Amino acid sequence: MKKILLLLTLWLSLCAAAQNAVGDWRIHTSFVGDQVTSIAESRQWVYYQSGANLFRLDKSTSENEAMSIQGDLSDMGISNMYYNSDKDYLVVVYTNSNIDIICGDGSVVNMPEIKDAVMTYSKTINDVTFAPGLIYLATDFGYVSIDDSKFVVKESHIYGSQLISVAQMGDMLLLTSKDAFYYGKASKYYELLEQFETSTYKAGFRIRPLTDRVFLAVTGWTALATMTVDADGKATFDSGTLAEGATTIFQKTVGGYLINTPVLGKCFKIDNSGSILETIETPGEVCSAHPDGDGNLWAAGAKGLHQRGSENYYLPNVMTFATPYWMTYNQDRDLLYVSSPSSNALFPKAMPSYINTYDGMKWVNATLDNPPAGGTYWIDFMPGDPDTYLIAGWTTGLHKVVDNKIVYTYNNENSPMVSKYAMHPITSIDRYGNVWVVQSYENEEHPVMVLPAAKAKQATVTASDWTLPIVDGMYTGFTKRASFLSTKRGSNDIKVFTDGDFQSAVVMWNSAGEVTGRPQQAFYRNLTDQDGQIFSWTYIMCLTEDLNGLVWMGTTEGVISFNPAKAFDAAFRINHIKVPRNDGTGMADYLMSGIQVNDIAVDGANRKWIATQTSGLFLVSADGSEIIKKFNTTNSPLASNTVYKVCCNPNSNSVYVTTPAGLYEYFSDSSPAETSFSNIYAYPNPVRPDFGGDVTITGLMDNSLVKIADASGNVIRQLKSTGGMTTWDCCDEYGNRVKTGVYMVICSRANGGSESVVTKIAVIR
Numbered sequence: 001m002k003k004i005l006l007l008l009t010l011w012l013s014l015c016a017a018a019q020n021a022v023g024d025w026r027i028h029t030s031f032v033g034d035q036v037t038s039i040a041e042s043r044q045w046v047y048y049q050s051g052a053n054l055f056r057l058d059k060s061t062s063e064n065e066a067m068s069i070q071g072d073l074s075d076m077g078i079s080n081m082y083y084n085s086d087k088d089y090l091v092v093v094y095t096n097s098n099i100d101i102i103c104g105d106g107s108v109v110n111m112p113e114i115k116d117a118v119m120t121y122s123k124t125i126n127d128v129t130f131a132p133g134l135i136y137l138a139t140d141f142g143y144v145s146i147d148d149s150k151f152v153v154k155e156s157h158i159y160g161s162q163l164i165s166v167a168q169m170g171d172m173l174l175l176t177s178k179d180a181f182y183y184g185k186a187s188k189y190y191e192l193l194e195q196f197e198t199s200t201y202k203a204g205f206r207i208r209p210l211t212d213r214v215f216l217a218v219t220g221w222t223a224l225a226t227m228t229v230d231a232d233g234k235a236t237f238d239s240g241t242l243a244e245g246a247t248t249i250f251q252k253t254v255g256g257y258l259i260n261t262p263v264l265g266k267c268f269k270i271d272n273s274g275s276i277l278e279t280i281e282t283p284g285e286v287c288s289a290h291p292d293g294d295g296n297l298w299a300a301g302a303k304g305l306h307q308r309g310s311e312n313y314y315l316p317n318v319m320t321f322a323t324p325y326w327m328t329y330n331q332d333r334d335l336l337y338v339s340s341p342s343s344n345a346l347f348p349k350a351m352p353s354y355i356n357t358y359d360g361m362k363w364v365n366a367t368l369d370n371p372p373a374g375g376t377y378w379i380d381f382m383p384g385d386p387d388t389y390l391i392a393g394w395t396t397g398l399h400k401v402v403d404n405k406i407v408y409t410y411n412n413e414n415s416p417m418v419s420k421y422a423m424h425p426i427t428s429i430d431r432y433g434n435v436w437v438v439q440s441y442e443n444e445e446h447p448v449m450v451l452p453a454a455k456a457k458q459a460t461v462t463a464s465d466w467t468l469p470i471v472d473g474m475y476t477g478f479t480k481r482a483s484f485l486s487t488k489r490g491s492n493d494i495k496v497f498t499d500g501d502f503q504s505a506v507v508m509w510n511s512a513g514e515v516t517g518r519p520q521q522a523f524y525r526n527l528t529d530q531d532g533q534i535f536s537w538t539y540i541m542c543l544t545e546d547l548n549g550l551v552w553m554g555t556t557e558g559v560i561s562f563n564p565a566k567a568f569d570a571a572f573r574i575n576h577i578k579v580p581r582n583d584g585t586g587m588a589d590y591l592m593s594g595i596q597v598n599d600i601a602v603d604g605a606n607r608k609w610i611a612t613q614t615s616g617l618f619l620v621s622a623d624g625s626e627i628i629k630k631f632n633t634t635n636s637p638l639a640s641n642t643v644y645k646v647c648c649n650p651n652s653n654s655v656y657v658t659t660p661a662g663l664y665e666y667f668s669d670s671s672p673a674e675t676s677f678s679n680i681y682a683y684p685n686p687v688r689p690d691f692g693g694d695v696t697i698t699g700l701m702d703n704s705l706v707k708i709a710d711a712s713g714n715v716i717r718q719l720k721s722t723g724g725m726t727t728w729d730c731c732d733e734y735g736n737r738v739k740t741g742v743y744m745v746i747c748s749r750a751n752g753g754s755e756s757v758v759t760k761i762a763v764i765r
Contacts, residue, residue: 020667021696022653022669022696023669025666027068027637030051030319031050031055031315032051032322035322037049037080040090040288042290043088044058047081047083047102048286053066053067054067057305066316070637073092074098074108076094077094082130083288089103089148094115096115111151121141126139127164127165129209135148138163139163141159141161142156157190159193164176169213169227170212170213171212172235174215177203178204181205184196199236201239205218210270211272213228213229214272215227218250221241221244222243223239223242225237242274243259245264247259253291253295255295257271258289260282266279282299285299285300296309319363319662320354321340321356322662324658325338325347326341326377326378328380330357337389338356338658339376339378339379340352340354342374342375346613350374353367353368353375355367355379360652366404369406372391374422377391378392396411397411398417415451415463416443416463417437417442418439423439425438426439426482428484430488433453434452435456436448440474440497448470449466469516469518471518471521472521476504484496503538508522508568521568524567527574535557535576544600546602546606552608559592559600559624560576562574580625591625592612595613595615599644604723607622609646611645613642616630616631617636617638618631619668643658653667653671654667654668655667669722670723671725674701675701677747677758680697680698680699681697682696686763687764694729694730700726704747705720708745708761709746711744728761730763739765743762
């Protein structure tokens with residue numbers, strides 16, 4: 001009894017919030033209002049789709065959630081959804097031809113048969129229709145029917161021809177391709193597509209049955225068609241226009257059917273003969289109402305989900321744009337800033353300028369009013385002013401933003417910048433607050449310019465407020481891969497720049513805090529490594545400074561590192577990083593050899609997170625000589641092996657990556673080190689019987705020695721922190737699971753010193 005009371009007292013005294021376990025992933029989806037394509041009110045939920053993402057609202061609790069592979073779904077990248085109101089299930093179709101069926105009770109049945117099928121034909125699913133007891137899937141190879149009482153494939157018809165739609169109408173089966181319209185008996189098996197009868201009625205439409213003989217034929221317009229079958233089974237078809245726009249959503253509703261025609265901004269309610277009962281103006285929204293409901297329409301659009309007539313909108317807690325690319329962490333405000341890409345090497349076309357922030361719990365739309373046209377570059381915060389940042393527009397200049405509002409724009413009217421083709425300002429703010437701008441593609445006379453820190457704080461400036469240092473070799477090529485780094489560690493104030501064009505040079509100069517004259521500078525089209533070998537590149541993709549002041553350079557040929565302070569010496573050498581094979585041969589391979597490295601980020605333990613174009617995400621040791629982890633589509637939730645950018649939260653163990661499939665967050669085993677042991681806590685705490693993972697101990701000093709001791713003071717395990725964190729698997733040094741009890745965490749500095757009990761962990765078996 002005393003033990004139970006002790007554990008209860010300890011549990012009540014713990015105030016640390018629930019945390020994600022080390023090794024967990026979090027998928028951050030997006031809701032884009034103008035990309036809402038479908039909605040379906042079921043008996044319990046309202047499902048709605050935006051882009052490739054699915055959301056649902058529980059009508060009884062108003063819980064609004066983003067559905068993903070980490071919860072209910074089996075895959076990512078939704079192409080469409082189809083609701084069967086008679087059986088109350090939702091068919092979710094993925095771009096890779098996987099299928100989920102979400103039943104009325106919320107359970108999910110995965111049907112990967114088409115996705116996993118081995119065939120030479122495309123397996124894309126083009127349409128889904130329902131018939132009593134059956135689901136019909138029209139595909140690029142033919143069609144498949146599914147028994148919806150057991151959710152098993154009943155028949156597969158591989159014709160080697162793309163079918164746009166397949167539907168059963170009474171005893172007849174209708175099929176459409178791009179060029180033909182077929183029909184036949186639903187009860188008959190047709191070995192070949194040519195064995196069906198053909199009709200002279202138009203081809204290439206989607207079929208939406210109303211009755212056994214009346215259907216909608218949907219192309220760019222929506223037609224109402226009637227089928228007549230004679231005694232010999234020959235069919236004729238007559239039709240007329242129902243709506244001068246395509247029906248994107250067709251569902252049963254109270255007293256008839258609901259058809260959405262977004263191009264017209266209208267929703268029509270029709271009866272089973274196709275007569276229009278009601279026309280509802282729905283500009284920018286799509287609507288649904290369950291046939292067993294009260295008839296009130298649910299609508300989804302730019303503002304979110306709501307019931308028609310209500311201003312109470314439901315918005316999921318996700319990003320508000322679908323192309324996350326750039327990431328910057330505002331350490332003072334503990335906010336991740338995510339923005340859309342400008343035109344660059346990975347995005348040939350500029351995206352609209354969007355910005356979101358994330359505090360670890362909530363996403364906020366921080367997109368600027370009247371955002372720069374043509375896309376933007378990375379966000380750079382002013383030193384000592386966490387509410388002010390600069391963001392460069394592809395065509396508009398350099399924008400000063402305060403509290404998420406553009407307060408000033410630097411351009412060719414108030415600076416030495418020129419507008420030859422566009423603007424293309426590449427910027428970097430140094431440790432002193434001086435704003436450096438490079439126009440390597442636009443400005444031949446003075447490609448480098450600086451706005452001194454004092455001038456950058458002014459409300460307005462003139463061209464004379466800028467200085468023009470002379471840096472040779474800066475007027476070069478295009479800037480779609482440009483990287484510009486101002487070192488902030490050590491005593492040197494060194495700039496490292498490359499325009500990223502084909503085999504372009506890397507240029508370095510040491511301004512030593514000065515912004516005028518001709519600084520000490522170096523120009524390299526290739527570099528010599530520690531073995532005297534020449535390292536050259538096709539493209540330089542990124543530049544990153546680590547915690548020791550070394551610059552890491554990612555290229556299309558791999559990774560190197562160097563001390564920028566030595567770049568001006570004749571004996572300058574880079575470190576072409578080697579990873580020992582550890583196979584007894586004494587051989588080693590160059591780090592990321594032959595792999596395009598898109599980005600590099602540094603975590604609290606000075607380890608490097610490497611984003612690649614084709615091979616996923618890598619974690620390597622501080623010196624790069626060991627590959628600690630690698631993540632790709634086969635061993636993680638990543639839906640793409642292309643990783644654009646990576647960003648480490650300097651205040652926690654979160655690592656963020658952007659990919660073509662969106663933004664992901666990984667919870668690593670390293671967090672920033674603390675300067676004392678005053679902020680240590682462990683989670684989960686208490687450790688309950690059903691928990692099988694590791695306990696995370698965070699808030700440690702760098703490379704702390706951590707001892708786990710039982711209630712009698714016996715040390716049962718010793719650990720070492722990575723940065724400010726370590727994990728304990730609740731086992732003793734022999735691998736045995738520990739018993740119920742309270743265990744003390746005793747810490748000391750890596751270089752010795754006194755030990756102290758810093759926290760306790762309750763384990764319940």
